[in-house]
Amino acid sequence: MQHLALLVLGLVVLTLGAEVLVRGASGIAARFGISPLIIGLTVVAFGTSAPELAVSIASAVGGQGDIALGNVIGSNIFNVLFILGLSALIIPLAVANQLVRFDVPVMVGISVLVLVLGLDGSIGRVDGILLFVGLLAYIGFQVMQSRRDRQSVGFEHIPGTGLASRLWLNVLFVAGGLVALVIGSRLLVNGAVAIAEALGLSELVVGLTIVAAGTSLPEVATSVVAALKGERDIAVGNVVGSNVFNLLGVLGLAGALSPDGITVAGQALRLDLPVMVAVAAACLPIFATGREIARWEGGLFLAYYAAYTAWLVMAGTDNGARGAYEAAMLWFVLPLTAGT
Numbered sequence: 017m018q019h020l021a022l023l024v025l026g027l028v029v030l031t032l033g034a035e036v037l038v039r040g041a042s043g044i045a046a047r048f049g050i051s052p053l054i055i056g057l058t059v060v061a062f063g064t065s066a067p068e069l070a071v072s073i074a075s076a077v078g079g080q081g082d083i084a085l086g087n088v089i090g091s092n093i094f095n096v097l098f099i100l101g102l103s104a105l106i107i108p109l110a111v112a113n114q115l116v117r118f119d120v121p122v123m124v125g126i127s128v129l130v131l132v133l134g135l136d137g138s139i140g141r142v143d144g145i146l147l148f149v150g151l152l153a154y155i156g157f158q159v160m161q162s163r164r165d166r167q168s169v170g171f172e173h174i175p176g177t178g179l180a181s182r183l184w185l186n187v188l189f190v191a192g193g194l195v196a197l198v199i200g201s202r203l204l205v206n207g208a209v210a211i212a213e214a215l216g217l218s219e220l221v222v223g224l225t226i227v228a229a230g231t232s233l234p235e236v237a238t239s240v241v242a243a244l245k246g247e248r249d250i251a252v253g254n255v256v257g258s259n260v261f262n263l264l265g266v267l268g269l270a271g272a273l274s275p276d277g278i279t280v281a282g283q284a285l286r287l288d289l290p291v292m293v294a295v296a297a298a299c300l301p302i303f304a305t306g307r308e309i310a311r312w313e314g315g316l317f318l319a320y321y322a323a324y325t326a327w328l329v330m331a332g333t334d335n336g337a338r339g340a341y342e343a344a345m346l347w348f349v350l351p352l353t354a355g356t
Contacts, residue, residue, distance in 0.1 A: 019210035026204030027230045030067040033196025035234065037063045040189025047183065054162045054253075058155065061257025062265070063193075065091075067231035069266045070197040071204060075223075076270035080209060081278040084270045085139070086223020087231060089288045092127070092259045093224075094232045096295045097321035102236070103243040103251050104314025110248045111303040114161070119256050120299050122154065126263045127296040131289045134280035144271025151264035204230060220281050221328055224288060252309070259296065291324060 044059075068091050075084040103109055126147075133143045204227065212222040235258055242251040271278050280289075302313050 023207030029200030037193025076274035082219035090224035090228025101317030140277035147268030
């Protein structure tokens with residue numbers, strides 16, 4: 017119970033820190049007239065991924081590489097299957113053309129790249145630096161895209177009033193949010209490692225489930241609230257941008273800062289990384305058809321997340337039904353989905 021309380025406290029501090037960070041960053045971005053889609057892809061996405069960044073770096077530096085890697089992989093799977101699925105069930109999500117033409121293909125390509133980099137058994141310092149350089153290039157493209165959008169509509173910046181114009185307060189929010197994220201990440205990692213040891217689960221499984229879902233709570237809140245408010249560009253852009261940031265920024269920095277690199281376990285290569293690539297690739301046909309995510313597609317995403325989580329639990333506890341479950345997924349569910 018003590019370890020569980022430590023983990024919950026870490027989640028609460030992480031969530032509050034991310035909320036304050038996003039509020040400050042969004043206020044700064046809004047003051048300069050950045051479009052909702054670009055805000056969702058960059059400021060909001062990177063801000064809500066700050067818990068993943070804090071947890072993965074703390075885990076990598078502390079020698080818990082499985083948690084660092086599992087957190088990134090699990091968060092990316094959770095973001096698409098659970099968050100987009102839940103948001104689409106609330107209201108069908110419109111998909112901007114830029115996402116289909118550029119951002120989703122980038123997400124798929126980076127997912128494949130991470131799988132290839134991990135084939136040698138680790139994400140080392142050179143791999144991490146390569147990924148982080150990719151993040152800088154992605155941000156540069158988004159900045160240029162935002163400038164083109166502003167010029168195409170003849171945007172002229174007019175200083176706002178209230179919170180958006182109080183730059184110093186927004187900067188203070190960003191700084192306070194970052195401090196809370198550092199504290200919350202340490203609490204969450206300590207609690208998660210202790211729970212893994214107590215339950216006999218591997219750190220990778222805990223990272224893929226408990227830690228990944230916990231650090232993705234800001235994305236859940238942001239996308240669901242955005243969907244309810246009709247800000248569907250932010251709801252979808254937040255998920256795609258977060259996944260790109262997780263792979264390039266979070267995993268890149270964790271790999272670059274880890275003393276001995278991040279070990280890629282055999283299970284991650286056999287199942288979890290391929291699932292992450294498949295989930296990213298599934299976004300292309302779903303996003304392109306009708307330029308929206310329909311409610312039934314959202315339900316399909318949620319069903320797949322439940323199936324994936326069930327497999328992880330069975331694998332982690334050596335459940336006797338695991339063989340039959342894998343056969344059903346391989347010979348029935350996957351072909352049915354491919355046909356659909």
